[in-house]
Amino acid sequence: MPPQKATTSLAPEISIIIPVYNDAAHIGKSVEALMNFIQSENLNAEVLIINDGGRDATAKIVEEKLKKYQAIRFINRAKNLGKGASVREGIAASSGAAIIFTDADLPYGTKHFKEMIKLLRSGRTDLVIANRHLWSTWQVDQFGISAVRRFTHWGFGLLVRNLLRLEFSDTQAGLKGMSHKAAEAILPKLNINGFAFDLELLVEAEKAGLKIQEVPVILENAGQSNIKIARDSLRMLIDIIKIWLSY
Numbered sequence: 001m002p003p004q005k006a007t008t009s010l011a012p013e014i015s016i017i018i019p020v021y022n023d024a025a026h027i028g029k030s031v032e033a034l035m036n037f038i039q040s041e042n043l044n045a046e047v048l049i050i051n052d053g054g055r056d057a058t059a060k061i062v063e064e065k066l067k068k069y070q071a072i073r074f075i076n077r078a079k080n081l082g083k084g085a086s087v088r089e090g091i092a093a094s095s096g097a098a099i100i101f102t103d104a105d106l107p108y109g110t111k112h113f114k115e116m117i118k119l120l121r122s123g124r125t126d127l128v129i130a131n132r133h134l135w136s137t138w139q140v141d142q143f144g145i146s147a148v149r150r151f152t153h154w155g156f157g158l159l160v161r162n163l164l165r166l167e168f169s170d171t172q173a174g175l176k177g178m179s180h181k182a183a184e185a186i187l188p189k190l191n192i193n194g195f196a197f198d199l200e201l202l203v204e205a206e207k208a209g210l211k212i213q214e215v216p217v218i219l220e221n222a223g224q225s226n227i228k229i230a231r232d233s234l235r236m237l238i239d240i241i242k243i244w245l246s247y
Helices: 027-040 058-068 083-093 115-124 147-164 180-189 197-209 229-246
Strands: 016-020 045-052 072-077 098-102 127-130 175-179 213-216
Touching: 016 027, 016 083, 016 115, 016 180, 027 045, 027 058, 045 058, 045 083, 045 180, 058 072, 083 098, 083 180, 098 115, 098 180, 115 127, 115 213, 115 229, 147 197, 147 229, 175 180, 175 197, 180 197, 197 213, 197 229
Parallel strands: 016 045, 016 098, 045 072, 127 213
Antiparallel strands: 098 175, 127 175
16 A cells, blocks of 8 residues: 555654554554654754555554545555665655654653754764664663663674774664655665664665764664574574675
């Protein structure tokens, strides 16, 4: 299904992209939180929700929100392709000069959006990435995260730094922002459909000479993840090798 167009008279300045997959448990609450943020900050913004072939009640919930809020646009894809494919589709359909994408459960809330939007509007940076591991947020962020996930993340980070030469201490936090101009420059070069999309995005951004800035974030919601450690770790490894080979 193509995205439902917002009926605002002016093109939105901000696009917030939310990829979803069987997220009925929290998408309704997340939409309300996003709309509260947009209204409280008096933003001209759109929210693009991309359903990645999920089979639960997510689509029904979003369709109800479409009736309530003109700022929401919905892409309801029948086939499951992956988070990366969803974010790319959302970026391609977006209209805002600044683009933010985050996870369906809003793991870092909306409080960091304002800073990210300010940075992107300033023109001092092209890409803003959340970092859970800066010293001021590290200990708080560990609450509720299993030892297995922490160990997996540590090993993953080691591989990324050595193979892809990315020096960022946190590449996978589910909150990033970029200017539309930057998105247009690198979107045609992005091909990874899965969770390694973030890595490909950063690699291509560095290759393009884009300015990247990290912002410290604190985890607010360590909800149920759609990531299956064994299966998705293998897929991530394969995708990392693909990115490395095209480096």
